[in-house]
Amino acid sequence: MKVDDIETPAVVIDEAVARRNIEQYQAHCNQHGLSLRPHIKTHKLPHFAKAQIAAGAVGITCQKLSEAEVMADHGLDDILITYNILGSAKLARLRRLAERLGKVCVTADNPVVIEGLSAAFADAPRALPVMVECDSGAHRCGVASPEEAVTLAQAISSSPGLAFAGLMTYPAVGGGAQVQAFMAEAKRLLAAVGLDCPVVSSGGSPDMWTSGEVEGVTEYRIGTYIYNDRxxxxxxxxxxxxxxxxxxxxxxxxxxxxxxxxxxxxxxxxxxxxxxxxxxxxxxxxxxxxxxxxxxxxxxxxxxxxxxxxxxxxxxxxxxxxxxxxxxxxxxxxxxxxxxxxxxxxxxxxxx
Amino acid sequence: MKVDDIETPAVVIDEAVARRNIEQYQAHCNQHGLSLRPHIKTHKLPHFAKAQIAAGAVGITCQKLSEAEVMADHGLDDILITYNILGSAKLARLRRLAERLGKVCVTADNPVVIEGLSAAFADAPRALPVMVECDSGAHRCGVASPEEAVTLAQAISSSPGLAFAGLMTYPAVGGGAQVQAFMAEAKRLLAAVGLDCPVVSSGGSPDMWTSGEVEGVTEYRIGTYIYNDRxxxxxxxxxxxxxxxxxxxxxxxxxxxxxxxxxxxxxxxxxxxxxxxxxxxxxxxxxxxxxxxxxxxxxxxxxxxxxxxxxxxxxxxxxxxxxxxxxxxxxxxxxxxxxxxxxxxxxxxxxx
The missing domain is CATH 2.40.37.20 (D-serine dehydratase-like domain)
Structure with a gap:
């Protein structure tokens, strides 16, 4: 079948362009020593999630548990869910997902979420890795200060069933300097209380080419780069x-x-x-x-x-x-x- | 299960309110001698389409063939598709749909669409009813003048496999007077060339309560009234x-x-x-x-x-x-x- 045979309206993906985009951005991350963790929200297709992993991505990012469950069903094995997961039904689903996969990591920006996660994982065979979401300027979710980030990291670290896994932020466009300053201070404070910070995860497509200039960031989450848009x-x-x-x-x-x-x-x-x-x-x-x-x-x-x-x-x-x-x-x-x-x-x- | 047990986010419909809305607007149309032809785009549920018919609606409106196919699969039997249908694949689907149902009617606002419909229905067992879409002021689809409406009505009437079924418009908000003027003139011109105009179909939720004041309109299409919104x-x-x-x-x-x-x-x-x-x-x-x-x-x-x-x-x-x-x-x-x-x-x- 050819494009001319498709009934309209329809969404058409040029595979060669998508694969070139995957390769180019993976090369950028490799060059800058960044782990690439693509956000699958852009394509929502196991086909391309697997292509991203094959090109060198360390894992994938999902925004909701239901996206992660679908990706897990298709063999994706290392998933970061960048969301506050709340409520008994969702926590039970998260527990089941964590027991199926090599690695599931989530984020939290408040004590209520941490308490819920801990209650769900206290008796789990493996601790659940939890990152602290930080507001570096986008003013969506995230703790407002490095001090609060450390308070939550300590809460995670001392909660049964949980392990502190690092810091995560979704920055404002052009917010690299803010990310760098926030994360440097948070890491200094974490070290002072004896906490390791294995991962600092940032992201965002508009700043894709300057992602390597932000000191301290170890991982970059990006979705739109595979398709791009207006x-x-x-x-x-x-x-x-x-x-x-x-x-x-x-x-x-x-x-x-x-x-x-x-x-x-x-x-x-x-x-x-x-x-x-x-x-x-x-x-x-x-x-x-x-x-x-x-x-x-x-x-x-x-x-x-x-x-x-x-x-x-x-x-x-x-x-x-x-x-x-x-x-x-x-x-x-x-x-x-x-x-x-x-x-x-x-x-x-x-x-x- | 209760609302408290639903995982969020979720879309919740209060059935009693929806049914009261159906009844109230059906009563309004009955009082004003208007045929009500609800647009199923609001709910997209056979459950409520059937409730609308049971309350007295003459049939349903769909915007696309695929919506109509789903409704037909669930037993809805009188469907107006208010859209220019083009292309061999869609025309073949329309022909199959017309052969399954009691009544399928479509709209057209240009000769290319009429030619395609005629080619697809020239050898059909029953003529396809086609209405002319008129632009009474909303400036989306529709012929711009009553004269053009008559030209297209004549083209439909003389095309093999098609039958002229009336005039349809999607008016601008508050555009009742424009609808009335356009339709009166178009009907006068149609009569002058010997064409009956069995249906004049208008619609729109913002003007729901003044629908009965527009002389000449016989049918009202409305979708949102079942749920309502902000x-x-x-x-x-x-x-x-x-x-x-x-x-x-x-x-x-x-x-x-x-x-x-x-x-x-x-x-x-x-x-x-x-x-x-x-x-x-x-x-x-x-x-x-x-x-x-x-x-x-x-x-x-x-x-x-x-x-x-x-x-x-x-x-x-x-x-x-x-x-x-x-x-x-x-x-x-x-x-x-x-x-x-x-x-x-x-x-x-x-x-x-």
Whole structure:
């Protein structure tokens, strides 16, 4: 089957581009002595998670237990879940997962989470590695100061069934200096209380090429680099040729001059703007804006005369690749020979 | 099982509220002599599509063929697909669907679509009913003038395998007067060329209570009314008590004063703002804003002191109910007795 045979809208992945992206960033991490731990949220496919490990990644990152369970079902064996896991049902699932796999590690940023983890693992055959999540400036989760990080590290270290595994942060864009300062101070304080800090994990795609400049970071978590997207092109860190994921859509109406309607709406491209204008880049038509979306309609707008025709198929680079993967039950992976094959997005919709 | 036993994040539907919404709006349509044709995009559940028919709806509306196929598999027998269907694969699917069901009707707003439909149905046992989509002011799909509507109606009427079935529009909010004027003129022109117009179909939730005031409209398509959402409350047409769908989430972190993190992000609540500030209404906490979302984190913000605790569960009315249904593989439907039951969102992700 070829791309021309795919019913639209559809998500198409160029395998050669994706593999080149994997190799390039693995080489970058190798050069800078960083362990690469890709976030599978971008692709949600065991196929590519295995390719990332084969290229040299130390393990994978998942945001939710349900993503990790799917990856474990497909043979992934070293998983960091960068999330506060709470509640008896989830803790029981985490315990079962930890007993199946070579390594499962989680993060915590507050004592309630640590108490829950300890209660679930107190009688486990192996201690659960737990990292402390630190807020180095992104103001999402994370303890606000190195002092609080040490307090939690001590709590983990002294909790039955748990082992302190290091420090983790999801930094603000351009926040390398803040990460370095926070982590240096936290490590100094940890050493003063006799605690080792085996891993300092940072991440984020916009700062992918400066990840090696932040002293003290040992591990980098990154998701979007495998596909890339309009956001990363706008950040100036990747080009359109590096974008492996496109949404294939068909023009279904040309109701007025300067307006076309495509069959991909927010159910495919999503409403994520992440600071951009418009909902994607129409490849080969730089003057055409994806100006609005409803669920099943995308509105293309341009200044001036006739352009496009009803039935025409276009490729759109979405603003944010990760969220697009989550919208579809399957993607089409295109080989270098131009054949396409359907892959189920196995970890799609894994919210718990 | 009770709501307290559900793992979060989760989508919970209050069945009594949903059924009351169905009954109330059916009564409104009955009173105004309007045929009600609910759009199943809001719930994507055969369970509720059947309840809508049982209450008196004349049939259902789907936006894409794949949604219609799922509903047909569950016994729904009268389906309007309000979309330009193009391409040989989709046309073959439409033909198969039409041969299975009592009635399938589609819309078209351009000659290319009409030619494709005719080619697919020229030798069909029954003519395919096709409505002309008109742009009465929303500027999405639709012919721009009554004259163009008549030209297309004539093209449908003279095309082998097709039958002209009426006029359809998706109006702008508050666009009742425009609908009335467009349709009156189009019907006058249709009559002048000897064409009957059996159905004039309009729709839209924000104008739900004024639907009966637009002369000439015979059918109303509406989706959100079954669940309602923050957008409709802001429009002033429904209240929080009418919102049947909520996202149940857990506070996983309280990293700073005035900030909490919940386990529902854009993968559950979606990035749809549709003109609103914030990403949902936290029930019982009017002063708390859902200020930002990443995929698996929702950020709650408020002015002032301590509030909420880690592990606390909250209910959020999303900005837009329809897109939330599309994010989850299943919803929990809560009975009046307080028990919850899992329902697969059968038509979720139907984009083609």
């Amino acid at each position: 956001s990363l092109v706008q950040h100036g860190v990747r080009s359109w040729e590096d974008c492996a994921l496109t949404v294939l859509a068909t023009v279904v109406s040309l109701p007025a001059t300067g307006r076309a309607i495509i069959d991909a709406g927010s159910k495919t491209l999503t409403s994520d703007l992440i600071g951009l204008r418009g909902y994607g880049q129409v490849l080969g038509h730089d003057d055409v804006e994806v100006s609005a979306l409803s669920e099943e309609h995308g509105i293309l707008a341009w200044a001036g005369g006739k352009k496009l025709h009803v039935g025409q198929r276009i490729h759109i680079v979405p603003n944010h690749a990760c969220v697009v993967s989550n919208m579809v039950d399957f993607v089409w992976i295109k080989s270098e020979a131009g054949r396409v094959e359907k892959f189920t997005v196995a970890a799609r919709g894994g919210i718990t | 957008s409709l409350v802001q429009h002033g047409v429904r209240s929080w008590e009418d919102c049947a769908l909520t996202v149940l989430a857990t506070v996983v972190s309280l990293p700073a004063t005035g900030r909490a993190i919940i386990d529902a992000g854009s993968k559950t609540l979606t990035s749809d703002l549709i003109g609103l500030r914030g990403y949902g209404q936290v029930l019982g906490h009017d002063d708390v804003e859902v200020s930002a979302l990443s995929e698996e984190h929702g950020i709650l913000a408020w002015a002032g002191g301590k509030k909420l605790h880690v592990g606390q569960r909250i209910h959020i009315v999303p900005n837009h109910a329809c897109v939330v249904s599309n994010m989850v593989d299943f919803v929990w439907i809560k009975s009046e007795a307080g028990r919850v039951e899992k329902f697969t969102v059968a038509a979720r992700g139907g984009i083609t």
